[in-house]
Amino acid sequence: VCLATSYIMSYENDYMPQEDDWDRDMLLDPAWEKQQRKTFTAWCNSHLRKAGTQIENIEEDFRDGLKLMLLLEVISGERLAKPERGKMRVHKISNVNKALHYITSKGVKLVSIGAEEIVDGNAKMTLGMIWTIILRFAIQDISVEETSAKEGLLLWCQRKTAPYKNVNIQNFHISWKDGLGFCALIHRHRPELIDYGKLRKDDPMTNLNTAFDVAEKYLDIPKMLDAEDIVGTARPDEKAIMTYVSSFYHAFSGAQKAETAANRICKVLAVNQENEQLMEDYEKLASDLLEWIRRTIPWLENRAPENTMLAMQQKLEDFRDYRRQHKPPKVQEKCQLEINFNTLQTKLRLSNRPAFMPSEGKMVSDVSNAWGGLEGAEKGYEEWLLNEIRRLERLDHLAEKFRQKAATHEAWTEGKEEMLQARDFETASLSEIKALLKKHEAFESDLAAHQDRVEQIAAIAQELNELDYYDSPSVNSRCQRICDRWDALGALTQKRSERTEKLLETIDQLYLEFAKRAAPFNNWMEGAMEDLQDTFIVHTIEEIQGLSTAHEQFKATLPDADKERGAILGIHNEIAKIVATYHVNMAGTNPYTTINPQDINAKWDKVRQLVPQRDQALIEEHARQQNNERLRRQFANQANVIGPWIQTKMEEIGRISIEMHGTLEDQLTHLRQYEKNIVNYKPKIDQLEGDHQLIQEALIFDNKHTNYTMEHIRVGWEQLLTTIARTINEIENQILTRDAKGISQDQMNEFRASFNHFDRKKTGMMEAEDFKTCLISLGYNMGEAEFSRIMSIVDPNRVGVVTFQAFIDFMSRETADTDTADQVMASFKVLAGDKNFIMADELRRELPPDQAEYCIARMAPYSGTDAVPGALDYMSFSTALYGESDL
Numbered sequence: 001v002c003l004a005t006s007y008i009m010s011y012e013n014d015y016m017p018q019e020d021d022w023d024r025d026m027l028l029d030p031a032w033e034k035q036q037r038k039t040f041t042a043w044c045n046s047h048l049r050k051a052g053t054q055i056e057n058i059e060e061d062f063r064d065g066l067k068l069m070l071l072l073e074v075i076s077g078e079r080l081a082k083p084e085r086g087k088m089r090v091h092k093i094s095n096v097n098k099a100l101h102y103i104t105s106k107g108v109k110l111v112s113i114g115a116e117e118i119v120d121g122n123a124k125m126t127l128g129m130i131w132t133i134i135l136r137f138a139i140q141d142i143s144v145e146e147t148s149a150k151e152g153l154l155l156w157c158q159r160k161t162a163p164y165k166n167v168n169i170q171n172f173h174i175s176w177k178d179g180l181g182f183c184a185l186i187h188r189h190r191p192e193l194i195d196y197g198k199l200r201k202d203d204p205m206t207n208l209n210t211a212f213d214v215a216e217k218y219l220d221i222p223k224m225l226d227a228e229d230i231v232g233t234a235r236p237d238e239k240a241i242m243t244y245v246s247s248f249y250h251a252f253s254g255a256q257k258a259e260t261a262a263n264r265i266c267k268v269l270a271v272n273q274e275n276e277q278l279m280e281d282y283e284k285l286a287s288d289l290l291e292w293i294r295r296t297i298p299w300l301e302n303r304a305p306e307n308t309m310l311a312m313q314q315k316l317e318d319f320r321d322y323r324r325q326h327k328p329p330k331v332q333e334k335c336q337l338e339i340n341f342n343t344l345q346t347k348l349r350l351s352n353r354p355a356f357m358p359s360e361g362k363m364v365s366d367v368s369n370a371w372g373g374l375e376g377a378e379k380g381y382e383e384w385l386l387n388e389i390r391r392l393e394r395l396d397h398l399a400e401k402f403r404q405k406a407a408t409h410e411a412w413t414e415g416k417e418e419m420l421q422a423r424d425f426e427t428a429s430l431s432e433i434k435a436l437l438k439k440h441e442a443f444e445s446d447l448a449a450h451q452d453r454v455e456q457i458a459a460i461a462q463e464l465n466e467l468d469y470y471d472s473p474s475v476n477s478r479c480q481r482i483c484d485r486w487d488a489l490g491a492l493t494q495k496r497s498e499r500t501e502k503l504l505e506t507i508d509q510l511y512l513e514f515a516k517r518a519a520p521f522n523n524w525m526e527g528a529m530e531d532l533q534d535t536f537i538v539h540t541i542e543e544i545q546g547l548s549t550a551h552e553q554f555k556a557t558l559p560d561a562d563k564e565r566g567a568i569l570g571i572h573n574e575i576a577k578i579v580a581t582y583h584v585n586m587a588g589t590n591p592y593t594t595i596n597p598q599d600i601n602a603k604w605d606k607v608r609q610l611v612p613q614r615d616q617a618l619i620e621e622h623a624r625q626q627n628n629e630r631l632r633r634q635f636a637n638q639a640n641v642i643g644p645w646i647q648t649k650m651e652e653i654g655r656i657s658i659e660m661h662g663t664l665e666d667q668l669t670h671l672r673q674y675e676k677n678i679v680n681y682k683p684k685i686d687q688l689e690g691d692h693q694l695i696q697e698a699l700i701f702d703n704k705h706t707n708y709t710m711e712h713i714r715v716g717w718e719q720l721l722t723t724i725a726r727t728i729n730e731i732e733n734q735i736l737t738r739d740a741k742g743i744s745q746d747q748m749n750e751f752r753a754s755f756n757h758f759d760r761k762k763t764g765m766m767e768a769e770d771f772k773t774c775l776i777s778l779g780y781n782m783g784e785a786e787f788s789r790i791m792s793i794v795d796p797n798r799v800g801v802v803t804f805q806a807f808i809d810f811m812s813r814e815t816a817d818t819d820t821a822d823q824v825m826a827s828f829k830v831l832a833g834d835k836n837f838i839m840a841d842e843l844r845r846e847l848p849p850d851q852a853e854y855c856i857a858r859m860a861p862y863s864g865t866d867a868v869p870g871a872l873d874y875m876s877f878s879t880a881l882y883g884e885s886d887l
Contacts, residue, residue: 032237033127035229039240040130042224043138043247047074059126063119065095072102075137092119100129108136131239138246153242156249157181160188166201172241177230179207182248186214189252193218204231221247261827262846268824269851271351272881278344279356285337286362292330293370296322300377303384307470309392316385320693323378323714334371335722338364339729342805346733349809350740352820352882355796379711386701393699395469397537402460406478408530409453413485419443419594420492435591440493442515442593447493449523454486514571515593521564522595525603528554532610539701541625548618555611565604572597628700635691636705642684643708646716649678653723654764663745664738668731675724685717733805741812751808765801821882828874837862837871 037058045054048067051074055061062068064087069080081098084091096115104110110132117125135149142152154169161167161184169175176182178201187196193214199207208227215221224244230236306312341364344356358364420443461479465472531554538544575590590596656671692710695703738748758774759766766774771794772787782790794806831846832838838859843852855877862871 029237031229031233032240033123035225035233035237035240036127036131037123038226038229039224039237039243040127040134042222043134043243044071044130046220046222046247047071050074058130059121059123062096062126063121064092065097065099065115065118068099068118069095069102072099072133075133076102076106089119103133103136106136108132131243134239134243134246138250139242142246142249150242153246153249157185157245160185164188164196172238172245173236176241176245177236178204179209179211179227179230182211182215183207185245185248185252186211186219190218215248215251219248219251221251257830258846261830264827265824265831265855266847266851268881269847269854271347272353273851273854275344275348275351275353275356278340278347282337282340282344282356283359283362285333285340286358286367289330289333289337289367290362290370293374296326297374297377300374300381303381305388305468306392309389309396312385312389312392316389316696319382319385320696324689331718331721334367335725337367338722339725342726342729342733343736346736346805346809350736354882375715382711389699390701391467393537395464395467397535398460398464398467399469399471399475400535402457402464402475402479404530404533404535405453405457405460406482408526409450409457409482412450412526413482413489416443416489417485417492420489438512438515438592442512442519444493445516446519446523446593447489449520450486454482457482510571510575511590511592514568514575514590515595517564517568517571518593518595518600521561521568522600522603524561525600525607528607529603529610532607532614536621538621538625539628539699541622541629544618544622544625548622551614551618558607558611562604565600568600569597624698628695628698631691631695631698632700632703632705635688635695636703636708638684638688638691639706639708639710639713642688642713643706643716645681646713646720649720650716650723653720653727654762656727664731664735664748668728668735671724671728671731675728678720678724685713688713730803730805734808737805737808737812743808743812747812748808751811752804755804755807763801765803766807768795768800768802771802771807821878824881825875825878828878832874836864836866836875837868838874839868839870840872843872 041055041058044058048054048071051070053067053070055067066083069083073080080102083095083098093115096118100110100113100115110129113125113129113132118129139153140149142149142156150172154172157169161169161181164180164184164187166178167180167184169181180199180201183194183196183199187194194210199210205227208230212223212225212227216223224247225240306315341356341358348354348356458479461475464475469475536547538547653674656674661667662670689710734748737743743751754774754777755766758770758777760770761767768791771791775782775787775790790810791802794802794810828838829835831842833842840852840856843855846852847855855874856872858880859872859874859877861867862873864871
């Protein structure tokens, strides 16, 4: 068009004779006059021969008006008024006037051309008149892309010759002198007629003669000029060249129709191919996503416990990797899947195609359901991991406690069975038996004091069993040995007691007092040592403070305990004093107890040594809990900001999607900037993830400072990204709809205002009754049946609501300017030469290779009575493009 615009002139200037046209023509170059005379004569004869006549001299043979009237009848297909058959001048003038009146009746303004000049044989006027006829009947109706006449003809020539080297059509005079333009037009439409590759730009005579001869012989275009006429003139006559070229245009008009038909088909097929690719992309993305979910859920549902804390922590780290690295891309894919689906459905609606129905099990709802199952499995898996870690932590604590208590008890029982089985009483004197009896009573007191420890050991073993401790068989075996040994000690004690005399005299009160007081004190010290070495597990500052308080209370009892120790040692010193005073032969240690002062002092020293160690352990644990509290507050401070921020942004997006202002492009720009701002917030989420990881590594399981968990934040963040992406996609689809259906911005604003008014709950969707009220307010008068039909269009999934996209689709549906199956069918019929079928060769000749093969692969064989081998059914193919089809 740009190339043609430099030649655009007003219709009157370019195509209609003016008052001074013929005055200027009086000075017409002789060469131009010769070219016009020859071209116009040939052009007239190309039509007159259809009526069985011709002219020899253009100004002489039209003087009586008869052949002039005949020419107009042939080229118009209409009957003119009956001519006068007389030979007089008046008859001739009457006939010419009839011809001129017919011309003016077709909207042509004749200036300075009268019947008398034609009758008188005025060559200039006659040529001007013929040129006017050529303009009106051969050139005026030429139109290419809404240009007309000369501009359209020039644009047509430029397009047809564009691929040919050495051809540059800029006008209707010197651009044609080398003959390559004429040859290119012929070769473009009938390549078998000319070997264009052998033509040379420096041989215009050969080029012109070749084109004119081929056109006359094969295209039924008479030779209107001689090569010498063009080559021998510096600037060939424009009117002559235009007339000649217009003959080529009309000769190829059938090809032009085929090209138009092919363009329409290519456009429709391109839409179908693009939609099919989008469908394939959707199916693949849905399949990949569902397959990933299918593979991932069994992993998340695997609850096989591990035996060690290290193994369970590795599982937790693997789960973190999944949340940080593997899942986020899938969240994006799920969001992209929904966007692709919505965009595809919009494009299908805009191109008058049926809605896309994914393969069974691959609907967006199927993916959403599968995704819900995945997130449910995630939640259950994380809860299980944390519970397992708590269980293992508790197990490790109990197992260590079991080992300490078991070791202490086993050390105490060492040698006790041999002592109880000794038969020393059989050879002892009475005084010795008394001593043995008292010693046994002291042992019974000691044995009773250890009963509580055995019960504690058994209780710990039972708890380890209930918590499914991996080394339960070993614990149970050891516990059973302790219980069996304890039962054996009880039986031996009972037996030894029964076999000794119970009527013995009271033995030395000092030994007895020592034994009685030393045993519980010794047991207290052993218990204290156990408690001071006992491992502890706490999760809060309050718990460690409780342990510290209990420890301080224990330390407060140490002075009294030290006094008791002094009293017990005082008894021993009194015994030593009596022994020294009365020279009693003690024959060894205290006969009533195995505890001696050295044991008491050693254990007391051990207690005193363990107290500061316990102090240090509690201080360290207090510091750890303070750090845990810091981590809790650090996480909570961020989460209490991020959580409300996400909620606020979700609410803002909801308002934005309802209260849109400005053009759709403005809204899209605003939303994309909004999305960018949201994405820029991601480092804060990542920082919170890092704090959450520190909390998990510290085995912190609760946080009283916030109601937000990392799971809440993750889900909210994913929903936020998905929501803004969906909102942007909705605006993009609205732009697609607006552009495809010619909706103005004012109309779009009116649609939005109506929709917002009847979206009473401000959810971005109208409920069915609100939609019905909206339609009534817009002037629709419908019954229930009609409303049900409309609802089936705007709500095909029968959800009971109408989205804004569905609303504007409905409001603009009647004005849609889309290709139809009938139009495509008519285009194929042109390519097929009006046949009811088309051949593969015809498709390959008229369409681009990829689209031709697309049609051939999908067209069914034609089975009509006029079918020939290889015939293809373009009718069913055209219908299938716009209906349910497996194409």
